[in-house]
Amino acid sequence: MKNVGARKNILKISSDLRKTVLSVGNEQHCPPGHVLFQEDAESAGVFYVRKGKVLMGVRGMRQLDRVFGAGSLLGLPATFTGHPYSLTAITVASSAVVHVPREEFLQLMRERPDLCREATEILGREVTFIQSALSKRRRQMAEAS
Numbered sequence: 739m740k741n742v743g744a745r746k747n748i749l750k751i752s753s754d755l756r757k758t759v760l761s762v763g764n765e766q767h768c769p770p771g772h773v774l775f776q777e778d779a780e781s782a783g784v785f786y787v788r789k790g791k792v793l794m795g796v797r798g799m800r801q802l803d804r805v806f807g808a809g810s811l812l813g814l815p816a817t818f819t820g821h822p823y824s825l826t827a828i829t830v831a832s833s834a835v836v837h838v839p840r841e842e843f844l845q846l847m848r849e850r851p852d853l854c855r856e857a858t859e860i861l862g863r864e865v866t867f868i869q870s871a872l873s874k875r876r877r878q879m880a881e882a883s
Contacts, residue, residue: 747806747807747809747810748860748863748864748867749806749810749811749812749814749860749863749864750809750810750811750860751786751809751810751811751856751857751860752856754852754853754856755811755853755856755857756786756809758846758850758853759784759786759811759836759838760786760788760836762838762842762843762846763786763836763837763838763842764836764837764838765788765834765835765836765837766834766835766836766837767832767833767834768790768829768832768833768834768835769829769832770829770830770831770832771828771829771830772828772829772833773826773827773828774792774812774813774827774828774829774835774837775812775813775816775823775826775827776823776826777796777797777822777823777824777825777826778822778823779822779823780822781813781816781817781819781820781821781822781823781840782813782837782839782840783813783817783837783838783839783840783841783842783843784811784812784813784814784817784837784838784840784843785811785812785813785827785835785836785837785838786810786811786812786835786836786837786838787806787807787808787809787810787811787812787833787834787835788808788833788834788835788836789808789833789834790807790808790829790830790831790832790833790834790835791805791806791807791829791830791831791833792805792806792807792810792812792827792828792829792830792833792835793805793806793827793828793829793830794806794812794825794826794827795825795826796824796825796826796872796875797826798875799874799875799878802870802874802875804867805830811857811860812827813827814857814860814861814864815861815864815865817840817843817844818844818857818861820840824872
Protein backbone atom coordinates (compact mmCIF):
# COMPACT_ATOMS: atom_id res chain seq x y z
CA MET A 739 0.00 0.00 0.00
CA LYS A 740 1.45 3.32 -1.03
CA ASN A 741 1.00 6.42 1.06
CA VAL A 742 0.32 9.43 -1.11
CA GLY A 743 2.27 12.31 0.38
CA ALA A 744 1.61 16.03 0.02
CA ARG A 745 3.73 16.28 -3.14
CA LYS A 746 2.04 13.31 -4.76
CA ASN A 747 -1.54 13.81 -3.57
CA ILE A 748 -3.38 13.90 -6.88
CA LEU A 749 -6.68 14.56 -5.11
CA LYS A 750 -5.67 17.55 -2.96
CA ILE A 751 -7.91 20.62 -3.32
CA SER A 752 -7.30 24.36 -2.99
CA SER A 753 -8.25 26.36 0.08
CA ASP A 754 -11.08 28.01 -1.89
CA LEU A 755 -12.68 24.70 -2.86
CA ARG A 756 -12.05 23.37 0.66
CA LYS A 757 -13.89 26.32 2.25
CA THR A 758 -16.81 25.86 -0.12
CA VAL A 759 -17.03 22.10 0.46
CA LEU A 760 -16.92 22.63 4.22
CA SER A 761 -19.74 25.17 4.02
CA VAL A 762 -22.11 22.92 2.04
CA GLY A 763 -21.16 19.43 3.24
CA ASN A 764 -21.97 17.34 6.29
CA GLU A 765 -19.06 16.29 8.47
CA GLN A 766 -18.93 12.82 9.92
CA HIS A 767 -16.38 11.27 12.25
CA CYS A 768 -15.41 7.79 11.12
CA PRO A 769 -13.47 5.08 12.94
CA PRO A 770 -10.81 3.04 11.13
CA GLY A 771 -12.41 0.56 8.74
CA HIS A 772 -15.43 2.73 7.90
CA VAL A 773 -16.49 2.36 4.24
CA LEU A 774 -17.19 5.73 2.60
CA PHE A 775 -18.15 4.15 -0.72
CA GLN A 776 -17.71 0.84 -2.49
CA GLU A 777 -16.72 -0.20 -5.98
CA ASP A 778 -19.86 -0.64 -8.14
CA ALA A 779 -22.11 1.22 -5.66
CA GLU A 780 -24.33 4.07 -6.83
CA SER A 781 -22.75 7.52 -6.57
CA ALA A 782 -23.65 9.35 -3.38
CA GLY A 783 -21.40 12.37 -4.00
CA VAL A 784 -17.92 13.43 -2.96
CA PHE A 785 -16.04 13.01 0.31
CA TYR A 786 -13.48 15.53 1.55
CA VAL A 787 -10.94 14.16 4.02
CA ARG A 788 -10.59 16.90 6.65
CA LYS A 789 -8.56 14.76 9.08
CA GLY A 790 -7.27 11.22 8.96
CA LYS A 791 -6.47 8.82 6.14
CA VAL A 792 -8.54 6.93 3.59
CA LEU A 793 -7.45 3.95 1.52
CA MET A 794 -8.75 3.81 -2.04
CA GLY A 795 -8.38 0.69 -4.10
CA VAL A 796 -9.77 -1.78 -6.57
CA ARG A 797 -11.04 -5.15 -5.35
CA GLY A 798 -8.43 -7.85 -5.83
CA MET A 799 -5.64 -5.36 -6.66
CA ARG A 800 -4.00 -4.59 -3.32
CA GLN A 801 -0.77 -3.49 -5.00
CA LEU A 802 -2.70 -0.53 -6.43
CA ASP A 803 -4.13 0.59 -3.07
CA ARG A 804 -3.35 4.22 -2.23
CA VAL A 805 -3.81 6.11 1.03
CA PHE A 806 -5.00 9.70 0.81
CA GLY A 807 -4.76 12.09 3.72
CA ALA A 808 -6.25 15.39 4.80
CA GLY A 809 -7.04 17.74 1.94
CA SER A 810 -8.14 15.02 -0.49
CA LEU A 811 -11.45 15.02 -2.37
CA LEU A 812 -12.67 11.50 -3.14
CA GLY A 813 -15.38 10.22 -5.47
CA LEU A 814 -15.22 12.81 -8.25
CA PRO A 815 -15.54 10.49 -11.28
CA ALA A 816 -18.78 8.85 -10.12
CA THR A 817 -20.15 12.17 -8.92
CA PHE A 818 -19.61 13.90 -12.27
CA THR A 819 -20.75 10.98 -14.46
CA GLY A 820 -23.50 9.47 -12.33
CA HIS A 821 -21.94 6.03 -12.89
CA PRO A 822 -21.13 3.71 -9.98
CA TYR A 823 -17.92 4.21 -8.03
CA SER A 824 -14.89 2.52 -9.64
CA LEU A 825 -12.97 2.22 -6.36
CA THR A 826 -13.65 1.49 -2.72
CA ALA A 827 -12.76 4.08 -0.07
CA ILE A 828 -12.17 2.92 3.52
CA THR A 829 -10.81 4.91 6.45
CA VAL A 830 -7.53 3.52 7.77
CA ALA A 831 -7.34 5.90 10.72
CA SER A 832 -9.87 7.78 12.78
CA SER A 833 -11.03 10.41 10.30
CA ALA A 834 -13.20 13.49 9.89
CA VAL A 835 -14.83 13.36 6.46
CA VAL A 836 -17.15 15.91 4.86
CA HIS A 837 -19.77 14.43 2.53
CA VAL A 838 -21.35 16.55 -0.20
CA PRO A 839 -24.28 14.79 -1.91
CA ARG A 840 -24.02 14.45 -5.68
CA GLU A 841 -26.73 16.95 -6.67
CA GLU A 842 -25.44 19.61 -4.26
CA PHE A 843 -21.91 19.18 -5.59
CA LEU A 844 -23.07 19.40 -9.22
CA GLN A 845 -25.06 22.55 -8.42
CA LEU A 846 -21.96 24.06 -6.83
CA MET A 847 -19.98 23.23 -9.98
CA ARG A 848 -22.61 24.98 -12.14
CA GLU A 849 -22.52 28.08 -9.93
CA ARG A 850 -18.73 28.31 -9.60
CA PRO A 851 -16.89 27.77 -12.92
CA ASP A 852 -13.55 28.43 -11.20
CA LEU A 853 -14.11 25.58 -8.76
CA CYS A 854 -15.48 23.39 -11.56
CA ARG A 855 -12.25 23.91 -13.51
CA GLU A 856 -10.23 22.83 -10.46
CA ALA A 857 -12.44 19.80 -9.85
CA THR A 858 -12.11 18.84 -13.53
CA GLU A 859 -8.30 18.92 -13.27
CA ILE A 860 -8.44 16.67 -10.18
CA LEU A 861 -10.90 14.43 -12.00
CA GLY A 862 -8.46 13.99 -14.86
CA ARG A 863 -5.70 12.89 -12.48
CA GLU A 864 -8.02 10.48 -10.68
CA VAL A 865 -9.38 8.97 -13.90
CA THR A 866 -5.81 8.32 -15.05
CA PHE A 867 -5.15 6.46 -11.77
CA ILE A 868 -8.40 4.45 -12.07
CA GLN A 869 -7.75 3.51 -15.70
CA SER A 870 -4.26 2.33 -14.81
CA ALA A 871 -5.60 0.23 -11.92
CA LEU A 872 -8.40 -1.33 -13.98
CA SER A 873 -6.10 -2.03 -16.91
CA LYS A 874 -3.65 -3.83 -14.64
CA ARG A 875 -6.53 -5.78 -13.08
CA ARG A 876 -7.76 -6.93 -16.52
CA ARG A 877 -4.25 -8.05 -17.48
CA GLN A 878 -3.87 -10.05 -14.27
CA MET A 879 -7.28 -11.67 -14.71
CA ALA A 880 -6.39 -12.60 -18.30
CA GLU A 881 -3.07 -14.12 -17.16
CA ALA A 882 -4.85 -16.14 -14.49
CA SER A 883 -7.27 -17.64 -17.03
